[in-house]
Amino acid sequence: QLQLVESGGDLVQPGGSLRLSCAASGLSLDSYVIGWFRQAPGKEREGVSCINRYGYGGSTSFIDSVKGRFTISRDNAKNTVYLQMNSLKPEDTAVYFCAADQSHCSRYASGYNYWGQGTQVTVSK
Helix, strand or coil, X not given: CCEEEEECCCEECCCCCEEEEEEEECCCHHHCEEEEEEECCCCCCEEEEEECXXXXXXXXXXXXXXXXXXXXXXXXXXXXXXXXXXXXXXXXXXXXXXXXXXXXXXXXHHHCCEECCCXXXXXXX
């Protein structure tokens, strides 16, 4: 059984940076696509970015406002996927979740079978 644990969320000022981690246990992440999602209070969960299975290369950003600011990457040796977030804005405030599936990258939550518990990111002065 694949288990995912997010970490790295924090309170940060606008313009600051954070790196979120999604650590896996139980199974190797090599054969899974990993997506990052976020959910702000009163809003639906939205796909942020996704990285393909190991060896297939490539990643996708689903939100125009994070392109050029957020970068997804994976460290197979550590069985961990990261979301580097730079130039953070107040509108990035949300709970961030990572999710895994063996099919293909999707911007929709329904496309993933495994979820972490989330980590809070708050961007504020």
